[in-house]
Amino acid sequence: MHRIDAEVAATDESRMVGLMHRKSMPEARGMLFIFDGVGSHCMxxxxxxxxxxxxxxDESGRITNVEDMAPETEDSHCAASPARYALEMNRGWFKTRGIKPGARISGLPRPR
Structure with a gap:
């Protein structure tokens, strides 16, 4: 079990800003993006x-895929199947903990 302290981005504005312009982030911190609908969302x-x-x-809390993203790029990283959430953490956080597609994330807030 891993405890994550995640900021929530649930509005269009907060999802657009995300983690921009930050120089560092503590190890157990991240940002949870809650999308308005289930879909093939990209970051x-x-x-x-x-x-x-x-x-x-996805809506049930199961990880569909994990993507590593390089700073200051405009490459699209998309959900492999319909997703309701995206959780951004420091690069390698999921891998070092053995968290892979199929793992379930608990404690997710319900979308409005």
Whole structure:
């Protein structure tokens, strides 16, 4: 079990800003993106200075895929199947803990 202290981005504005312009982030911190609907959501790293990993998560809390993202790029990193959430953590956080697609994330807030 791993405890994560995640900021929540549940509005269009907060999802657009995400973790931009930050120089560091503590190890157990991250950002949870809650999307308005289930879909093939994508993330990119424009103006984001930290190397991050993102886990796309379906409505049941199951990770569909994990993508590593390079800082300050506009490459799209997309959910492999319909997702309701995305969880960004420091790059490699999921890998070093053996968290892979199929793992379940508990404690997710219900979308409005």
């Amino acid at each position: 990119w790293m424009k103006d984001t200075w930290l190397p991050l990993s993102v886990a796309f998560i």
